[in-house]
Amino acid sequence: MSHLKESDITPQEWFLNRRQLLRTIGAAGLLSTPLNAFADSSLRFQPNPQYRPDLKLTDAEHALHYNNFYELGTDKSDPYRNADRLITDNWQVRIEGECAKPQTFDMDDLLAIEQEERIYRFRCVEGWSMVVPWIGFPLSKLLNKVEPTSKAKYVEFISILDRKNLPGQRFNILDWPYREGLRIDEAMHPLTLMATGLYGEALQNQSGAPLRLIVPWKYGFKSSKSIVTIRLVEKQPISSWMQATPSEYGFYSNVNPQVPHRRWSQAKERPLGSFFKKKTLMFNGYADEVASLYSGMDLRRYF
Ligand SMILES: Nc1nc2c(c(=O)[nH]1)N[C@H]1C(S)=C(S)[C@@H](COP(=O)(O)O)O[C@H]1N2
Numbered sequence: 001m002s003h004l005k006e007s008d009i010t011p012q013e014w015f016l017n018r019r020q021l022l023r024t025i026g027a028a029g030l031l032s033t034p035l036n037a038f039a040d041s042s043l044r045f046q047p048n049p050q051y052r053p054d055l056k057l058t059d060a061e062h063a064l065h066y067n068n069f070y071e072l073g074t075d076k077s078d079p080y081r082n083a084d085r086l087i088t089d090n091w092q093v094r095i096e097g098e099c100a101k102p103q104t105f106d107m108d109d110l111l112a113i114e115q116e117e118r119i120y121r122f123r124c125v126e127g128w129s130m131v132v133p134w135i136g137f138p139l140s141k142l143l144n145k146v147e148p149t150s151k152a153k154y155v156e157f158i159s160i161l162d163r164k165n166l167p168g169q170r171f172n173i174l175d176w177p178y179r180e181g182l183r184i185d186e187a188m189h190p191l192t193l194m195a196t197g198l199y200g201e202a203l204q205n206q207s208g209a210p211l212r213l214i215v216p217w218k219y220g221f222k223s224s225k226s227i228v229t230i231r232l233v234e235k236q237p238i239s240s241w242m243q244a245t246p247s248e249y250g251f252y253s254n255v256n257p258q259v260p261h262r263r264w265s266q267a268k269e270r271p272l273g274s275f276f277k278k279k280t281l282m283f284n285g286y287a288d289e290v291a292s293l294y295s296g297m298d299l300r301r302y303f
Protein backbone atom coordinates (compact mmCIF):
# COMPACT_ATOMS: atom_id res chain seq x y z
CA MET A 1 0.00 0.00 0.00
CA SER A 2 1.42 3.35 -0.99
CA HIS A 3 0.55 5.14 2.26
CA LEU A 4 2.62 2.65 4.18
CA LYS A 5 5.65 3.82 2.26
CA GLU A 6 4.71 7.44 2.83
CA SER A 7 4.68 7.22 6.59
CA ASP A 8 7.70 4.97 6.58
CA ILE A 9 10.05 7.16 4.60
CA THR A 10 8.80 10.62 5.50
CA PRO A 11 11.62 12.33 7.36
CA GLN A 12 11.11 14.25 10.57
CA GLU A 13 9.27 17.20 9.16
CA TRP A 14 5.67 18.23 8.69
CA PHE A 15 4.06 15.81 6.36
CA LEU A 16 2.19 17.50 3.58
CA ASN A 17 -0.67 15.20 2.83
CA ARG A 18 -2.98 15.07 -0.11
CA ARG A 19 -5.61 17.30 1.38
CA GLN A 20 -3.19 20.08 2.21
CA LEU A 21 -1.84 19.77 -1.27
CA LEU A 22 -5.36 20.00 -2.64
CA ARG A 23 -6.15 22.93 -0.40
CA THR A 24 -3.07 24.75 -1.65
CA ILE A 25 -3.98 24.04 -5.23
CA GLY A 26 -7.61 24.86 -4.49
CA ALA A 27 -6.69 28.18 -2.91
CA ALA A 28 -4.84 29.04 -6.09
CA GLY A 29 -8.07 28.45 -7.95
CA LEU A 30 -6.74 25.52 -9.90
CA LEU A 31 -9.09 22.93 -8.53
CA SER A 32 -12.84 22.70 -8.61
CA THR A 33 -13.33 19.41 -6.71
CA PRO A 34 -15.04 20.05 -3.37
CA LEU A 35 -12.40 19.55 -0.73
CA ASN A 36 -14.73 17.73 1.63
CA ALA A 37 -14.65 14.85 -0.83
CA PHE A 38 -11.23 14.11 0.69
CA ALA A 39 -12.09 15.00 4.25
CA ASP A 40 -11.94 11.51 5.66
CA SER A 41 -8.26 11.02 5.07
CA SER A 42 -7.03 14.48 6.04
CA LEU A 43 -4.46 14.52 8.79
CA ARG A 44 -1.48 16.67 9.38
CA PHE A 45 1.17 15.16 11.58
CA GLN A 46 4.81 15.03 12.47
CA PRO A 47 6.74 11.80 13.06
CA ASN A 48 7.98 11.75 16.65
CA PRO A 49 11.64 10.61 16.46
CA GLN A 50 11.44 9.35 20.06
CA TYR A 51 9.02 6.64 19.03
CA ARG A 52 10.54 5.27 15.88
CA PRO A 53 11.97 1.93 17.04
CA ASP A 54 14.03 -0.08 14.64
CA LEU A 55 11.28 -2.61 14.05
CA LYS A 56 9.75 -3.93 10.88
CA LEU A 57 6.27 -2.47 10.38
CA THR A 58 3.35 -4.84 10.00
CA ASP A 59 1.96 -4.79 6.50
CA ALA A 60 -1.10 -2.50 6.40
CA GLU A 61 -2.96 -5.27 4.55
CA HIS A 62 -2.85 -7.29 7.76
CA ALA A 63 -3.43 -4.52 10.30
CA LEU A 64 -6.47 -3.20 8.42
CA HIS A 65 -8.12 -6.53 7.59
CA TYR A 66 -7.58 -8.61 10.72
CA ASN A 67 -9.29 -6.77 13.55
CA ASN A 68 -11.14 -7.04 16.81
CA PHE A 69 -14.10 -4.66 16.94
CA TYR A 70 -17.06 -6.65 18.22
CA GLU A 71 -19.53 -3.85 17.46
CA LEU A 72 -18.91 -4.74 13.81
CA GLY A 73 -18.90 -8.51 14.30
CA THR A 74 -16.77 -11.18 15.98
CA ASP A 75 -14.90 -12.61 12.98
CA LYS A 76 -11.52 -11.04 12.30
CA SER A 77 -12.70 -10.00 8.86
CA ASP A 78 -16.04 -8.56 10.06
CA PRO A 79 -14.78 -5.10 11.11
CA TYR A 80 -13.42 -4.45 7.64
CA ARG A 81 -16.41 -6.02 5.88
CA ASN A 82 -18.95 -4.10 7.99
CA ALA A 83 -16.90 -0.91 8.32
CA ASP A 84 -19.56 1.27 6.70
CA ARG A 85 -22.00 0.40 9.50
CA LEU A 86 -20.07 2.64 11.85
CA ILE A 87 -21.36 6.17 11.39
CA THR A 88 -18.82 8.78 12.47
CA ASP A 89 -20.44 12.00 11.17
CA ASN A 90 -20.28 15.00 13.52
CA TRP A 91 -18.43 12.96 16.12
CA GLN A 92 -18.17 14.45 19.58
CA VAL A 93 -16.35 13.36 22.68
CA ARG A 94 -17.71 14.33 26.06
CA ILE A 95 -15.22 14.59 28.93
CA GLU A 96 -16.96 14.69 32.29
CA GLY A 97 -16.88 13.60 35.88
CA GLU A 98 -14.28 14.66 38.41
CA CYS A 99 -12.94 17.74 36.66
CA ALA A 100 -13.27 21.50 36.94
CA LYS A 101 -14.15 22.10 33.29
CA PRO A 102 -16.21 19.29 31.75
CA GLN A 103 -16.40 19.82 27.99
CA THR A 104 -17.62 18.39 24.73
CA PHE A 105 -15.07 18.34 21.94
CA ASP A 106 -15.68 17.84 18.25
CA MET A 107 -13.09 16.33 15.95
CA ASP A 108 -11.88 19.73 14.75
CA ASP A 109 -11.03 20.63 18.35
CA LEU A 110 -9.10 17.40 18.74
CA LEU A 111 -7.32 17.68 15.41
CA ALA A 112 -6.22 21.18 16.41
CA ILE A 113 -3.98 19.48 18.99
CA GLU A 114 -0.58 18.80 17.43
CA GLN A 115 -0.69 15.37 15.84
CA GLU A 116 2.35 13.13 15.96
CA GLU A 117 3.20 9.75 14.53
CA ARG A 118 4.52 7.03 16.81
CA ILE A 119 5.48 3.51 15.94
CA TYR A 120 4.32 1.20 18.72
CA ARG A 121 4.15 -2.50 19.36
CA PHE A 122 0.62 -3.81 19.89
CA ARG A 123 -0.18 -7.14 21.54
CA CYS A 124 -3.64 -8.71 21.64
CA VAL A 125 -4.45 -10.96 24.60
CA GLU A 126 -5.28 -13.68 22.04
CA GLY A 127 -1.60 -13.98 21.13
CA TRP A 128 -1.17 -12.01 17.90
CA SER A 129 0.79 -8.80 17.62
CA MET A 130 1.73 -5.99 15.26
CA VAL A 131 4.02 -2.98 14.91
CA VAL A 132 2.18 0.00 13.45
CA PRO A 133 2.53 3.77 13.01
CA TRP A 134 -0.27 5.49 14.93
CA ILE A 135 -1.05 9.17 14.56
CA GLY A 136 -2.48 11.04 17.51
CA PHE A 137 -1.59 12.93 20.65
CA PRO A 138 -0.90 12.08 24.29
CA LEU A 139 -4.17 11.64 26.19
CA SER A 140 -2.73 13.86 28.95
CA LYS A 141 -3.00 16.87 26.65
CA LEU A 142 -6.73 16.35 26.39
CA LEU A 143 -7.33 15.50 30.05
CA ASN A 144 -5.44 18.60 31.17
CA LYS A 145 -7.93 20.75 29.27
CA VAL A 146 -10.75 19.70 31.60
CA GLU A 147 -8.64 20.08 34.75
CA PRO A 148 -9.11 16.79 36.64
CA THR A 149 -9.75 17.22 40.37
CA SER A 150 -7.94 15.31 43.12
CA LYS A 151 -10.89 12.88 43.17
CA ALA A 152 -10.08 11.76 39.61
CA LYS A 153 -8.34 8.49 40.47
CA TYR A 154 -9.43 6.57 37.36
CA VAL A 155 -10.56 7.26 33.83
CA GLU A 156 -13.38 5.41 32.12
CA PHE A 157 -13.64 5.21 28.32
CA ILE A 158 -17.02 4.58 26.73
CA SER A 159 -17.34 3.63 23.07
CA ILE A 160 -20.18 4.26 20.66
CA LEU A 161 -23.64 2.84 21.30
CA ASP A 162 -25.68 2.51 18.08
CA ARG A 163 -27.79 -0.64 18.22
CA LYS A 164 -29.61 0.31 15.05
CA ASN A 165 -26.55 0.39 12.82
CA LEU A 166 -23.82 -1.65 14.49
CA PRO A 167 -24.47 -5.32 13.68
CA GLY A 168 -22.62 -6.64 16.75
CA GLN A 169 -24.74 -4.58 19.14
CA ARG A 170 -27.82 -6.57 18.15
CA PHE A 171 -26.33 -9.40 20.20
CA ASN A 172 -25.35 -9.37 23.85
CA ILE A 173 -21.80 -10.57 23.19
CA LEU A 174 -20.66 -7.90 25.63
CA ASP A 175 -22.55 -5.44 27.78
CA TRP A 176 -22.75 -2.49 25.35
CA PRO A 177 -21.43 0.11 25.03
CA TYR A 178 -17.83 -1.15 25.20
CA ARG A 179 -16.26 0.22 28.37
CA GLU A 180 -12.65 0.29 29.49
CA GLY A 181 -10.64 2.04 32.15
CA LEU A 182 -7.20 3.16 33.29
CA ARG A 183 -5.77 4.42 36.52
CA ILE A 184 -5.19 8.19 36.28
CA ASP A 185 -1.39 7.84 36.26
CA GLU A 186 -1.65 5.31 33.42
CA ALA A 187 -3.96 7.66 31.52
CA MET A 188 -1.56 10.58 32.04
CA HIS A 189 1.51 8.54 31.08
CA PRO A 190 3.34 9.98 28.05
CA LEU A 191 3.03 6.66 26.15
CA THR A 192 -0.79 6.71 26.34
CA LEU A 193 -2.09 7.98 23.05
CA MET A 194 -5.41 9.15 21.65
CA ALA A 195 -5.08 7.89 18.10
CA THR A 196 -6.70 9.65 15.17
CA GLY A 197 -4.78 7.95 12.37
CA LEU A 198 -2.82 4.95 11.22
CA TYR A 199 -0.36 4.45 8.32
CA GLY A 200 -0.37 8.14 7.47
CA GLU A 201 -4.14 8.52 7.17
CA ALA A 202 -7.16 9.15 9.35
CA LEU A 203 -8.29 5.98 11.16
CA GLN A 204 -10.35 3.65 9.06
CA ASN A 205 -13.61 2.57 10.66
CA GLN A 206 -12.40 -0.95 11.39
CA SER A 207 -9.51 0.56 13.37
CA GLY A 208 -11.85 2.56 15.63
CA ALA A 209 -12.51 5.80 13.78
CA PRO A 210 -12.48 8.63 14.45
CA LEU A 211 -10.76 8.35 17.81
CA ARG A 212 -9.38 5.46 19.80
CA LEU A 213 -7.15 4.87 22.75
CA ILE A 214 -3.71 3.24 22.45
CA VAL A 215 -2.02 1.88 25.58
CA PRO A 216 0.94 0.00 24.12
CA TRP A 217 2.07 -1.85 27.27
CA LYS A 218 -1.37 -3.38 27.87
CA TYR A 219 -3.28 -6.06 26.01
CA GLY A 220 -5.12 -4.70 23.01
CA PHE A 221 -8.59 -4.80 24.51
CA LYS A 222 -7.65 -1.88 26.77
CA SER A 223 -7.26 0.22 23.61
CA SER A 224 -10.91 1.22 23.16
CA LYS A 225 -12.17 2.15 19.73
CA SER A 226 -14.62 4.86 18.62
CA ILE A 227 -14.77 6.63 21.99
CA VAL A 228 -17.66 9.01 22.76
CA THR A 229 -17.30 9.61 26.51
CA ILE A 230 -14.30 9.91 28.80
CA ARG A 231 -15.27 10.01 32.44
CA LEU A 232 -12.98 10.91 35.33
CA VAL A 233 -14.03 8.85 38.34
CA GLU A 234 -13.04 8.12 41.89
CA LYS A 235 -13.60 4.35 41.89
CA GLN A 236 -12.02 1.75 39.66
CA PRO A 237 -14.40 1.25 36.73
CA ILE A 238 -15.56 -2.19 35.64
CA SER A 239 -14.74 -2.80 31.99
CA SER A 240 -17.00 -4.74 29.64
CA TRP A 241 -14.49 -7.59 29.60
CA MET A 242 -14.18 -7.71 33.40
CA GLN A 243 -17.93 -7.82 33.61
CA ALA A 244 -18.19 -10.59 31.00
CA THR A 245 -15.44 -12.84 32.41
CA PRO A 246 -13.93 -11.57 35.66
CA SER A 247 -11.78 -14.68 36.13
CA GLU A 248 -10.01 -14.09 32.78
CA TYR A 249 -9.84 -10.33 32.34
CA GLY A 250 -8.58 -8.07 35.09
CA PHE A 251 -8.47 -4.31 35.29
CA TYR A 252 -4.73 -3.93 34.67
CA SER A 253 -4.15 -6.35 31.80
CA ASN A 254 -0.52 -5.42 31.41
CA VAL A 255 1.29 -7.51 28.82
CA ASN A 256 3.18 -10.06 30.89
CA PRO A 257 4.74 -13.23 29.44
CA GLN A 258 4.98 -14.72 32.95
CA VAL A 259 1.30 -14.54 33.79
CA PRO A 260 -0.71 -16.90 31.60
CA HIS A 261 -4.28 -16.29 30.58
CA ARG A 262 -6.64 -18.78 32.24
CA ARG A 263 -6.78 -20.78 29.02
CA TRP A 264 -3.40 -20.23 27.31
CA SER A 265 0.19 -19.16 27.80
CA GLN A 266 1.18 -15.54 27.12
CA ALA A 267 4.88 -16.33 26.69
CA LYS A 268 4.83 -15.99 22.91
CA GLU A 269 3.02 -14.10 20.20
CA ARG A 270 2.55 -14.37 16.46
CA PRO A 271 3.26 -11.15 14.57
CA LEU A 272 0.52 -10.58 11.97
CA GLY A 273 1.81 -11.73 8.60
CA SER A 274 4.37 -14.06 10.13
CA PHE A 275 4.22 -17.81 10.43
CA PHE A 276 6.61 -17.97 13.37
CA LYS A 277 6.05 -16.95 16.94
CA LYS A 278 8.35 -14.74 18.93
CA LYS A 279 8.81 -14.16 22.63
CA THR A 280 6.50 -11.68 24.28
CA LEU A 281 8.30 -8.94 26.18
CA MET A 282 7.45 -7.74 29.70
CA PHE A 283 5.09 -4.77 29.42
CA ASN A 284 5.24 -5.42 25.68
CA GLY A 285 8.76 -3.97 25.54
CA TYR A 286 7.92 -0.79 27.46
CA ALA A 287 9.17 -1.89 30.90
CA ASP A 288 11.74 0.91 31.14
CA GLU A 289 8.96 3.46 30.77
CA VAL A 290 6.15 1.90 32.79
CA ALA A 291 7.41 -0.71 35.28
CA SER A 292 7.63 1.95 38.01
CA LEU A 293 3.86 2.48 37.80
CA TYR A 294 3.43 -0.97 39.34
CA SER A 295 6.28 -1.16 41.83
CA GLY A 296 5.27 -3.15 44.88
CA MET A 297 2.24 -4.67 43.14
CA ASP A 298 1.86 -8.41 42.77
CA LEU A 299 1.23 -8.63 39.02
CA ARG A 300 -0.28 -12.11 39.34
CA ARG A 301 -2.92 -10.74 41.60
CA TYR A 302 -3.41 -7.46 39.75
CA PHE A 303 -3.62 -9.06 36.31
N1 LIG B 1 -15.03 -0.51 21.07
C1 LIG B 1 -14.20 -1.56 20.96
N2 LIG B 1 -12.89 -1.35 21.13
C2 LIG B 1 -12.02 -2.38 21.01
C3 LIG B 1 -12.48 -3.70 20.74
C4 LIG B 1 -13.89 -3.88 20.55
O1 LIG B 1 -14.40 -4.99 20.32
N3 LIG B 1 -14.71 -2.78 20.67
N4 LIG B 1 -11.59 -4.75 20.67
C5 LIG B 1 -10.30 -4.58 21.37
C6 LIG B 1 -9.33 -5.62 21.09
S1 LIG B 1 -9.60 -7.13 21.79
C7 LIG B 1 -8.20 -5.37 20.37
S2 LIG B 1 -6.97 -6.55 20.21
C8 LIG B 1 -8.00 -4.10 19.64
C9 LIG B 1 -7.79 -4.40 18.17
O2 LIG B 1 -7.41 -3.25 17.47
P1 LIG B 1 -7.11 -3.41 15.91
O3 LIG B 1 -8.27 -4.12 15.29
O4 LIG B 1 -6.93 -2.02 15.39
O5 LIG B 1 -5.87 -4.22 15.79
O6 LIG B 1 -9.12 -3.22 19.78
C10 LIG B 1 -9.68 -3.20 21.08
N5 LIG B 1 -10.69 -2.15 21.16
Ligand SMILES: [Mo]
Binds near residue numbers: 068126219220221
Ligand atom coordinates in the same frame (compact mmCIF):
# COMPACT_ATOMS: atom_id res chain seq x y z
MO1 LIG C 1 -7.56 -8.23 21.67
